[in-house]
Amino acid sequence: MSEHDEGVEEASLVYTAGLSPRSWSALARESMDRLGRERGWRGVELYMLSYENLTLDSEVASGTFSSSSGGAFTVSARVWTGERVGTAVESVHSKETLEELLLAAEEKARTGTPGAFPASPPASTPLPTNAWRVATDFSRAYPCAERIVKEVLPPGVVVQALVVKQECTGSLLLRSDGVEVFRRTGQEAAFLRCETSRGAVVDAVPLPPGTAKGRNDLEPIRARLADAVAALEGPAKQADRTLPLVLRPLVAAPLVAGLAWLLRGDIATATPALVRAVGRKLFPSLLSVEDDPLNPRGLQHRQLDDEGRPTRVLRLVDEGRLVGFLHSEETAARLGVESGGRGLRDLVHPATPTALNCCILPREDALPADYTELVARVENFSTMPTPGTVSLIAGGWEVRDGRRVHRVEPLELELPVLETFRSLRGVGSDLAFFPSAEGCGTPTLILPPPGG
Structure with a gap:
C-alpha cells in the first residue's frame, strides 16, 4: 500500500469512528428506540453518509501533477413529533453526538412543517460487516491522466486543466420501523479545459474500471475535442x-x-x-x-x-x-x-x-x-x-x-x-x-x- 493510500485509510477511520455500517446500525438503533420511547416520537429516520474524494491535477506542459484528498461523515436526522417533522444535519463521531443530533431534530420539529412518516420500501438491504468506503486510488488516477494526454488531446493544443476526480460514498438509511438500506458507490471522471484562439473548450469523460489499462474506448471524447478545436482555430x-x-x-x-x-x-x-x-x-x-x-x-x-x-x-x-x-x-x-x-x-x-x-x-x-x-x-x-x-x-x-x-x-x-x-x-x-x-x-x- 502506498503512503497516499494509507492516508486515505486513516482518514476513513476518523470519518466513521472506525465502525462498520452494521456497528453504526446497532448503535443508532439503540439510541433511536430509547429516545423514541422516552419522548413519544411518532417516527425517526437517520441517513448516514461517508464521503471521500481524490482530485489529481495534471500539468500537461511540464509533465508534473498534484493531488489532494479528503472526506466527511455526516448524519441527517428526521424526527416526527405530533403532526410535524424536524430535520438536523451534523458531523457525528460517537453515540453522544448522535443523540445530540436526534434531540436537535426534535427541537426543529416544534416549528417544523407537517409531514407523515414515510411508508416503508419493499425490502431492506443486507448490511456489510466491512468498511463503508470504495477506496479512492491514486495509482489508478495517474495512469488515466497519462492515457488521456497520449490518446485524446489534439496535436499542439494548449491544456489549461486536466483533472481526474474520484468520488466514493457509503450511505446507510435507518428508520424506526425497521428499514435498513445500505449503498456503496464509486465514480471517476476526467475533465479537460483546452485553450483556443477563441476561448477555452471544455469536455469530460467517465472513467470506468479498466481505463488506465486501455480497456475503455476514449474515441468519442477524442473526436469531439478534435472537432471543437478545429472549429475554434482559423x-x-x-x-x-x-x-x-x-x-x-x-x-x-x-x-x-x-x-x-x-x-x-x-x-x-x-x-x-x-x-x-x-x-x-x-x-x-x-x-x-x-x-x-x-x-x-x-x-x-x-x-x-x-x-x-x-x-x-x-x-x-x-x-x-x-x-x-x-x-x-x-x-x-x-x-x-x-x-x-x-x-x-x-x-x-x-x-x-x-x-x-x-x-x-x-x-x-x-x-x-x-x-x-x-x-x-x-x-x-x-x-x-x-x-x-x-x-x-x-x-x-x-x-x-x-x-x-x-x-x-x-x-x-x-x-x-x-x-x-x-x-x-x-x-x-x-x-x-x-x-x-x-x-x-x-x-x-x-x-x-x-x-x-
Whole structure:
C-alpha cells in the first residue's frame, strides 16, 4: 500500500469512528428506540453518509501533477413529533453526538412543517460487516491522466486543466420501523479545459474500471475535442442568423441539463402553470424525455434512491406530452403522486428531486440542407445565470447543401429552456451522456434560426 493510500485509510477511520455500517446500525438503533420511547416520537429516520474524494491535477506542459484528498461523515436526522417533522444535519463521531443530533431534530420539529412518516420500501438491504468506503486510488488516477494526454488531446493544443476526480460514498438509511438500506458507490471522471484562439473548450469523460489499462474506448471524447478545436482555430465569418441551428451533443448537453432542472418536483411545485400542464401536449411530438437509472450508457446506476425508494424508469415527456416530474418523497406528497425514487441527498442537505440518467430519446430526423452547425462550447461563467435560461457560447461551421463551407465566429445564445424545447425542430440519433452536464444525455438537436 502506498503512503497516499494509507492516508486515505486513516482518514476513513476518523470519518466513521472506525465502525462498520452494521456497528453504526446497532448503535443508532439503540439510541433511536430509547429516545423514541422516552419522548413519544411518532417516527425517526437517520441517513448516514461517508464521503471521500481524490482530485489529481495534471500539468500537461511540464509533465508534473498534484493531488489532494479528503472526506466527511455526516448524519441527517428526521424526527416526527405530533403532526410535524424536524430535520438536523451534523458531523457525528460517537453515540453522544448522535443523540445530540436526534434531540436537535426534535427541537426543529416544534416549528417544523407537517409531514407523515414515510411508508416503508419493499425490502431492506443486507448490511456489510466491512468498511463503508470504495477506496479512492491514486495509482489508478495517474495512469488515466497519462492515457488521456497520449490518446485524446489534439496535436499542439494548449491544456489549461486536466483533472481526474474520484468520488466514493457509503450511505446507510435507518428508520424506526425497521428499514435498513445500505449503498456503496464509486465514480471517476476526467475533465479537460483546452485553450483556443477563441476561448477555452471544455469536455469530460467517465472513467470506468479498466481505463488506465486501455480497456475503455476514449474515441468519442477524442473526436469531439478534435472537432471543437478545429472549429475554434482559423479564419471565421459572422454566423448567418437566418439559418437554423444544429447543436451537436457537446453543445446541447447544458440545455438538456436545464430541462432536467425544470422537470424537478420542487421546481414544478413552485410553478403552478407547469403542474397544470401535465397530460397536455406542451412540446412538439418529436420530443420524448426519459430518466432511466439503469440505462447501460448512463453514468449513474442505482436501484434505490437515498430515501430507500426503488428507482424505476420515468417517462417525463412522451412525444411532446408532459407526463410528470422527478420527485422526492416530499414533493411527491405535495402533488399527490408516487415519488419514482428520485430523492437524492448530499452531505448537508435533505433529499431533493434529482435526475439520474435524464436524456432526450434519439430519433433520426433529417438535417436541413443549410444550417449553422455548433460543435464547440466555449466555457462561460455559468450555463444558467438566470433560472430557466441557459447561456451558451458556441462555435462551429456554416453548412450549405450538407457540406461545411467555413467556420463561424462563436455565437452567444440565451435560450429559455421551456420556449427552446417548444420550438424544437428535430432530434438526431447520436445520443451521448456527459459528466459535465450532471450526467444528462442528448443527441443532436435542431433549433430554429437564432434571429427568430
